Amino acid sequence: MRAACCLFAAALMVACATPAPRPTEAQSVVVAAASGAALPSSAAAVEPASPADATASSPKLCGCGLCEPLPSADACKSDADCAPEGPCHAKACVALAKSKPRTKDVMCTQELQCASADVNACGCVKGFCALYKKP
Numbered sequence: 001m002r003a004a005c006c007l008f009a010a011a012l013m014v015a016c017a018t019p020a021p022r023p024t025e026a027q028s029v030v031v032a033a034a035s036g037a038a039l040p041s042s043a044a045a046v047e048p049a050s051p052a053d054a055t056a057s058s059p060k061l062c063g064c065g066l067c068e069p070l071p072s073a074d075a076c077k078s079d080a081d082c083a084p085e086g087p088c089h090a091k092a093c094v095a096l097a098k099s100k101p102r103t104k105d106v107m108c109t110q111e112l113q114c115a116s117a118d119v120n121a122c123g124c125v126k127g128f129c130a131l132y133k134k135p
Helices: 002-017 051-055
Strands: 070-075 082-084 093-095 120-125 128-133
Touching (some): 070 093, 082 120
Antiparallel strands (some): 070 128, 120 128
């Protein structure tokens, strides 16, 4: 009996020592904003970047907000015609029809990005949808 117990304990130690697989980029590490859980420092690097991030240069920031509006090519007549491009940390404001809304299965990180819709407004500026510093 004692040998079986020791054998079981050894097997348990080996199983517990096996590291869990790391998430891939496709399996973004995200935390619901309402959960209050601590955000891993590596979470920002795991979230896949949008193609626009690779080609666009960083906008000029004034504090934690944009210095100047970032217009899109989408025409508008009012703020209601525009929306953030995506549900999490949108870096552009686009026509409402092009926007990807947040659904119940989308969870965003608690990270605050100063050049995104996290702190900037999305609306119609000079006839084009634009991300701009909130007044």
